[in-house]
Amino acid sequence: MRSPTIYRVALTTPDDFDGWRAAARRLAMQGVDTANIVWQVGDAGGDLFGDAPLPPDRPSSGFSVARAFVDLAQSAILHSDPERFALLYALLRRLRDRPGLMEDKADPLLRRVDMLAKAVRRDIHKMRAFVRFRALEDDAGPRFIAWFEPDHHIVRANAGFFLRRFASMRWSILTPEVSIHWDGDVLAEGPGASRGDAPADDPVEEMWKGYYAAIFNPARLKTGAMLSEMPKKYWRNLPEAALIPALVAGAQAREAAMIATAPLPEKAPPKRQGNSATVWAAIRNEAMTCTRCPLHRDATQTVFGEGPLDAPLLFIGEQPGDQEDLAGRPFVGPAGQLFDQALADAGVDRSRAYVTNAVKHFKFERRGKRRLHQSPDAGEIEACRWWLSQEIDLVRPRVIVALGASAARAMLGNAVTISRTRGQAIALAGGAEGWVTVHPSYLLRLPDKDRRAEEQARFVEDLRAIGTRLKALA
Amino acid sequence: MAQLSTRSKLEILADAAKYDASCASSGTTKRDSRGGKGIGSTEGMGICHAYAPDGRCISLLKILLTNSCIFDCHYCINRRSSDVRRARFTAQEVVDLTLSFYRRNYIEGLFLSSGIIRSSDYTMEQMVEVARSLREDHHFRGYIHLKTIPDADPALIHQAGLHADRLSINVELPTESGLKRLAPEKDGVRIEGAMSRLRSDMEDGQDARRKYKSAPRFAPAGQSTQMIVGADAADDRAIIARASSLYDRHKLRRVYYSAFSPIPSPSAVLPLKRPPLLREHRLYQSDWMIRFYGYDASEIAAATDAATGCLPLDIDPKLAWALNHRATFPVDVNRAPREALLRVPGLGVKAVDRILMSRRHRRLRLDDVARLTTSIKKLRPFLIASDWRPLALIDSADLRARVAPPARQLDLFA
Numbered sequence: 001m002r003s004p005t006i007y008r009v010a011l012t013t014p015d016d017f018d019g020w021r022a023a024a025r026r027l028a029m030q031g032v033d034t035a036n037i038v039w040q041v042g043d044a045g046g047d048l049f050g051d052a053p054l055p056p057d058r059p060s061s062g063f064s065v066a067r068a069f070v071d072l073a074q075s076a077i078l079h080s081d082p083e084r085f086a087l088l089y090a091l092l093r094r095l096r097d098r099p100g101l102m103e104d105k106a107d108p109l110l111r112r113v114d115m116l117a118k119a120v121r122r123d124i125h126k127m128r129a130f131v132r133f134r135a136l137e138d139d140a141g142p143r144f145i146a147w148f149e150p151d152h153h154i155v156r157a158n159a160g161f162f163l164r165r166f167a168s169m170r171w172s173i174l175t176p177e178v179s180i181h182w183d184g185d186v187l188a189e190g191p192g193a194s195r196g197d198a199p200a201d202d203p204v205e206e207m208w209k210g211y212y213a214a215i216f217n218p219a220r221l222k223t224g225a226m227l228s229e230m231p232k233k234y235w236r237n238l239p240e241a242a243l244i245p246a247l248v249a250g251a252q253a254r255e256a257a258m259i260a261t262a263p264l265p266e267k268a269p270p271k272r273q274g275n276s277a278t279v280w281a282a283i284r285n286e287a288m289t290c291t292r293c294p295l296h297r298d299a300t301q302t303v304f305g306e307g308p309l310d311a312p313l314l315f316i317g318e319q320p321g322d323q324e325d326l327a328g329r330p331f332v333g334p335a336g337q338l339f340d341q342a343l344a345d346a347g348v349d350r351s352r353a354y355v356t357n358a359v360k361h362f363k364f365e366r367r368g369k370r371r372l373h374q375s376p377d378a379g380e381i382e383a384c385r386w387w388l389s390q391e392i393d394l395v396r397p398r399v400i401v402a403l404g405a406s407a408a409r410a411m412l413g414n415a416v417t418i419s420r421t422r423g424q425a426i427a428l429a430g431g432a433e434g435w436v437t438v439h440p441s442y443l444l445r446l447p448d449k450d451r452r453a454e455e456q457a458r459f460v461e462d463l464r465a466i467g468t469r470l471k472a473l474a
Numbered sequence: 475m476a477q478l479s480t481r482s483k484l485e486i487l488a489d490a491a492k493y494d495a496s497c498a499s500s501g502t503t504k505r506d507s508r509g510g511k512g513i514g515s516t517e518g519m520g521i522c523h524a525y526a527p528d529g530r531c532i533s534l535l536k537i538l539l540t541n542s543c544i545f546d547c548h549y550c551i552n553r554r555s556s557d558v559r560r561a562r563f564t565a566q567e568v569v570d571l572t573l574s575f576y577r578r579n580y581i582e583g584l585f586l587s588s589g590i591i592r593s594s595d596y597t598m599e600q601m602v603e604v605a606r607s608l609r610e611d612h613h614f615r616g617y618i619h620l621k622t623i624p625d626a627d628p629a630l631i632h633q634a635g636l637h638a639d640r641l642s643i644n645v646e647l648p649t650e651s652g653l654k655r656l657a658p659e660k661d662g663v664r665i666e667g668a669m670s671r672l673r674s675d676m677e678d679g680q681d682a683r684r685k686y687k688s689a690p691r692f693a694p695a696g697q698s699t700q701m702i703v704g705a706d707a708a709d710d711r712a713i714i715a716r717a718s719s720l721y722d723r724h725k726l727r728r729v730y731y732s733a734f735s736p737i738p739s740p741s742a743v744l745p746l747k748r749p750p751l752l753r754e755h756r757l758y759q760s761d762w763m764i765r766f767y768g769y770d771a772s773e774i775a776a777a778t779d780a781a782t783g784c785l786p787l788d789i790d791p792k793l794a795w796a797l798n799h800r801a802t803f804p805v806d807v808n809r810a811p812r813e814a815l816l817r818v819p820g821l822g823v824k825a826v827d828r829i830l831m832s833r834r835h836r837r838l839r840l841d842d843v844a845r846l847t848t849s850i851k852k853l854r855p856f857l858i859a860s861d862w863r864p865l866a867l868i869d870s871a872d873l874r875a876r877v878a879p880p881a882r883q884l885d886l887f888a
Contacts, residue, residue, distance in 0.1 A: 104835040105828035106842035129521045133578045144577060164506035165515040169577060207571070208580050210481050214488035215536060216526035219735035219749050225529025229522065240524055248527050 007054060008038045011085070014177070015153040016041070017077050023054060024089050025063055028096065030055040039085035068102040069095055075117035078153045087113055123152045128161055130234050131173060134202035144171040147198035147237060155180060159187055174198050205239040212240040218251035252329055276309045276394055283390050287360060293383035295361035295376070300325045305356025305391050313353040313470055314397035314432075315339075316388065316407040318439055322371050325362035331355050335441040339403075342440065342456065346463035348470075354395045358402075358410035359384045373441075381410050392430060398473045400432050401466055404439025411436075423462065425469070433473070437462040478561055484571065486561040490541035490552050491587055494644075495700055495730040497522075499533045499582035499617040502639040502695035512613025514576060514583070516639070520617070521582055534585040534619060535575050539563055539600055543589030547646070547657035549705045549734060552589045562591075565603045572608060576616055583617030583639075584608070590623060598626035598634070605637035617695075624660075624668035631668070632692075635675055640695040640727070643668050645720065648713045652706030669724040672697050676725070696727035703757060704750040705734040709783030711775045714760055718771035721764070731757045756785040763792055766823055767816045789878045793819040796856060797874055806858040807838050819877070820852035852877055 009023040020039075027037060032055070073088050081087075091113055095101050101110060133144035144166070155173065159180050162173065172181045174193035181188045226244075235241035284304045290296060303320035306329060323333035331339055343350045358381050364371040376384075388410055392400065402408040408416050411434055412426070418436060426434040438459055446452040478486070499520030506515035522531035538552070540562035546554040563571075572584045586604055590597050601620055608614035620638040622631055635641055643665055647653045650662050672693070679692030699720060701713060708716075717729040735749035760777075763769040777794040778785050785791045796803060796819045805814050807829055815826045825847045832838065832846060840862040844850040855864045855873060 100835050103831045106832040106836060106838060106845050108845065111845050125521070129523050131579050135578070142577075146579070161515075161517070164508055164517075166513065166577070166579075167507045167509070168511065168513050202578065204574050204578060207481055207484060208575060208578070210485045211488050211535070211575075212524060212526065212532065214485040215492045215532060217492050217528045217530075217735055220528040220530070220733070220751060222529030222751065223527050226525040226527050229529075229531070230525040238524065244527055251527065 004033070004036050006036055006038060007032060008040065009054070009085075010043050011039065011041050013153075013156075014041050014080075015078050015156055017074050020077060020085055020088070021073075024092055026055050027089070028092055029063055034086055034090045034093065037086065037089065039089075065092065065095055066099065066102045072102075072113060072117050074157075075120045076113050078120045078123075078157055079116040080152045081116060084116060087116070120152050120154060123150055124154050124158050126150075126234065127154060127158050130230075130238060131162070132205075132237065132239060133171060134199040135204070136199050140170070142170070144169055145198050146171070146173050147193070147195050148173055148175050149237065150175060153177065156189070163187060209240050209243055213243055213247060216247055216251075218247070221248065221251045223248060249328070252327055252332075280309055280391075280394055283387070283394070287387050290360065290387070292386060293361075293380045295359065295363050295380055298364070299361035301328050302360045303328055303330050303357065303362070304360060304387070305330060305354055307354030307395075308352060309354070309395055311352055311354040311395055312398040312474065313348070313466075314392065314395055314400045315353055315355045316400065316402050316411055317355065317357045318404050318406040318441070319357050319359035319376055320362045321373060321441070322362065322364070325371075330357055335439070335444060338440040338443060338456075342460050342463055345460045346467055348463055348467040354391070354397065356388065356391055358388060358407045360387055376406055378409070378415075381406055385410055385413075392432070396430070397432055399435065399466060399470050400428065401435045401437065401463075403437060404442065407439065408436045423465070433469070435462075435466050435469075437466075480567060480571070483561040483563055483567070484537065486559050487537045487539075487541055487563060490538045490558070490589075491536045491585075493551065493732060493735070494536065494585070494587060494621070495530075495732040496619070496642065496698055496728070497531050497533045497536060497585065498640075498695075498698070498728065499619075500695070501727060502617060503691060505615050507613070507615050512615055513573070514615035516582075516615065516617055523580055523582065533582045534617060535572055535581045535583070536585040537563070537568070537571075537587075539565075539568065539586060539588035539597070539604070540591055541589050542591050544592075545590055545657070545659045547660065549646070549656050549702055565600055565607060568604045569607045569612065572616075573612060573614065576614070581616075583614075583619070585619040585621075587621035588623075594623045594625040595627050595630060598623050598630045602630055602633045602637065605634065609637045619695075622668065622672070624665045628668075628671055631672070632675060635672070635679075635693040636690050638693055640698060641672055641693045642698045642700070643672070644700045645716075646700070646702060647706055648701050648703075648708040648716045649706060652708060656705060666724070669697065669699070669720075669726075673724045697724065698726055698728040698730060699724075700730040700732055702734050703731050703754050709778070710753070710757060710760070710785045711778050711783040713757060714764075714771050714774050717761060718764060729761060731761070752787050753784070756787065756791055760785060760791045763795075767792070768813055769795070769817075789874070790819070792817070793852075793877060797877075800873075803856045804858045804864050805856060807843055808833055808858075808860060818853060818856045820849060820856075821847060 007027060009020075011019040069092065076084055076088060087109070091109055094109065101107060104110060105114070127148060127150055131146045131148050133146045135142045135144055155175050155178050162171065163182060166182070168184065170183050172179060174197055176194070177192045179190040179193050181190060235244070287304050288302045290302055296302070303324050317331060320330060321333040321335060324330055324336070330336070340350060359376040362371075363374045363376050363380070365374050400411055402411040405415070405418055408418065408421065411428070416436065418438060421436040426436070428434045438455070440459070443452055443456050443459060446455060499516070500518065502516050504517055507513050520533055522533050524532040526532060540560070541552040541558065542560045542562065543550070543552045543554060551558055568584070568586065572581070575581045576583070584604070586601055588597050588601055605618050605620060608618065618638045619640040619642065620634045622634060622641045622643045624643050631641070645662070645665055646657055646660065653660055653662050675692055676696065679689070682689035683691065701716070703713065713731070720726055720729055731754050733749035733751050733754035760774045763774060764771060773795065774791060776798060777791045786794050796817065802814070802817065805818055807815070812826060812830060815821055815829060816823065828846045829838065829843070832842065836842065837860040840850065840854075840859045843853065843857065843859055847853065854862070855877060857864065
């Protein structure tokens with residue numbers, strides 16, 4: 001059997017829709033199979049298969065396709081997927097047999113091409129959004145130049161937008177593949193460029209960054225929503241994106257500070273006025289650079305306690321976990337969430353409690369990409385009691401609750417067994433009443449579901465009893 | 475007071491403006507600056523030029539002309555008794571800033587609001603001057619949104635509408651009692667009066683345009699408003715009812731919900747806790763259900779919890795409605811009308827349109843439906859396809875547990 005004729009189509013540019021259309025029309029009229037066409041951009045490659053010349057065009061023979069297909073193909077052809085030309089050709093051939101195909105959105109091939117076009121539309125939209133011009137002055141006035149890296153071959157197709165919007169400006173958009181220039185009169189095309197060809201700075205960017213930081217509301221941190229619309233791949237060409245890590249890190253601390261400095265309801269005037277907030281901030285600040293034990297070396301940051309400084313109830317946990325270490329706030333990880341839930345179940349008002357840890361740095365063992373929690377030793381707990389006792393002195397709670405053995409050791413100064421001390425009040429030196437219960441992470445580590453539910457219920461009961469006791473003391 | 479730099483003023487006046495949720499730049503007339511005069515374009519769909527870490531879009535330069543204010547609304551960071559730093563822009567400064575940001579493609583246009591200084595009329599005049607200068611001196615064709623002061627002279631507000639794409643007046647709080655308590659100097663009747671005047675101005679404008687092509691446009695992107703959620707005791711049912719009556723009465727394009735967030739140096743009568751973001755999100759979903767999915771407000775109310783009057787937070791309101799109305803399901807994807815398909819949890823407007831188009835050409839199987847939607851998992855109990863019937867799923871008592879998103883898995887290695 002004779003091997004089939006292979007046709008090679010050389011398109012001039014990656015977004016050469018007209019070239020694709022002319023070739024596809026001739027091949028489809030001839031009924032050439034998708035598998036027998038090699039689509040390429042430029043002349044590279046040579047004569048590997050002994051290619052045949054394209055069949056002749058017969059303009060009079062009435063070759064028409066649905067408008068919807070042309071629109072779709074014009075978008076999809078801009079995609080960077082090398083298969084796009086063949087997919088579109090395959091769709092074109094199917095369409096000749098089934099004119100209604102364009103409406104059958106559940107067709108797998110049409111769906112795939114639809115998804116290509118969708119990705120292109122998104123890229124076009126993101127280019128309109130994220131191009132950032134920098135101004136240069138020359139003899140004729142300002143010129144605006146941008147560097148942008150699109151995912152797909154969209155630059156030519158997108159030029160019209162910038163032309164309509166910035167018709168009275170002189171501007172250039174430089175991309176790795178192609179550059180476009182508008183001089184106020186004519187749109188010109190140039191070769192690809194590199195980042196260094198665009199100006200490195202523009203003084204107005206400082207104003208813009210100031211605006212970006214100020215319009216952000218730290219009380220509503222939602223980085224997931226930001227990332228889905230402004231993925232990290234765009235960040236390097238957005239001047240304002242350099243601010244994001246610092247804004248995120250500062251946000252939770254700022255919100256916590258706002259809540260901590262809140263005035264109390266008018267009906268119940270604060271118990272103590274004084275300067276406790278200033279003192280607390282000073283102690284916390286000092287603790288940030290603590291080197292009293294070796295744990296500061298590997299941890300990200302000191303995680304200090306937080307909560308109202310006149311809280312009647314103070315909880316001591318063990319030490320910050322992985323998430324607390326990153327966030328810089330206690331009780332925000334899984335154990336913290338379990339803790340919040342247990343407090344809610346026990347009817348204890350979390351907002352009126354101060355929460356802190358026996359040890360203020362995260363101790364861990366690195367296992368691959370994970371950082372596995374390790375319990376602090378007696379020396380580390382002892383070193384960190386310095387900070388804990390200052391927190392307790394400042395807050396002067398009625399009741400202190402130690403969560404777990406490390407916390408109990410920090411509260412009492414010596415090791416105790418949880419099962420024996422649990423559920424009873426212990427008079428503490430400072431006048432507060434101490435209670436001991438388990439640490440919420442203990443519940444998380446119980447493998448048996450029933451056992452865990454049982455222990456969790458017991459934990460809630462402990463907290464409930466403490467809440468009742470607190471009311472009795474008040 | 476020492477002279478502030480433009481940069482410092484910008485930071486103060488943007489910080490003061492960030493509690494306004496709206497940043498939309500869509501829905502106005504199509505125009506561009508080809509022909510050599512002026513700058514800017516609008517093409518229907520707005521563009522978000524950046525996103526802040528709070529997940530909100532930055533489309534417009536959103537600033538206050540000044541954050542000084544003679545009012546003392548408790549929820550507002552700019553109230554008279556707040557100790558924030560004060561600043562004031564001149565009209566010229568705002569115009570220059572808008573243009574220099576716009577030329578660098580940072581923004582779609584300007585959203586200008588203001589604290590009230592001297593009088594409502596004086597403040598409104600200043601804001602109108604910014605818009606006028608942008609449009610007439612600089613032929614700016616980008617988007618302009620002006621916050622309107624309800625007590626200002628209607629003639630000034632009319633001027634504002636001739637320059638701006640959108641006007642808005644905030645109702646601020648969902649209930650009259652909340653407004654009395656938290657914004658004692660504002661008056662709900664006057665606010666709604668101003669909104670209905672805007673509506674009739676817009677309708678007059680459209681009428682005139684139908685008769686004379688040269689008639690000036692009046693606020694072609696319509697009017698919107700904002701309600702603060704979580705600062706007073708109003709439940710979701712009350713908020714939805716209020717929003718729906720505002721849509722009906724004043725032909726609003728949008729009602730924005732703004733979860734009350736703790737502000738620096740807050741007033742003591744306000745709750746101080748994390749802003750109820752999830753609740754805000756559920757309200758937006760219910761708003762979408764009314765605007766695009768054919769539900770009416772009373773149907774949404776049926777999805778709220780009988781005791782609290784609030785929408786469930788763990789599942790979306792559309793799913794909540796479906797779980798309360800199981801008799802309407804399952805729905806046959808191959809036969810059901812558009813309205814019925816729109817009520818299937820997990821089917822969006824676009825997916826429904828694709829289903830309707832596609833089923834003219836094939837009997838849809840579950841695989842086909844999967845290709846037309848983002849996720850089939852949530853849909854299965856509610857749908858009949860040519861090879862799929864959900865058996866007794868719809869009657870099962872644990873359906874909610876099956877379709878609700880799982881509670882967040884706790885990490886063992888925290």
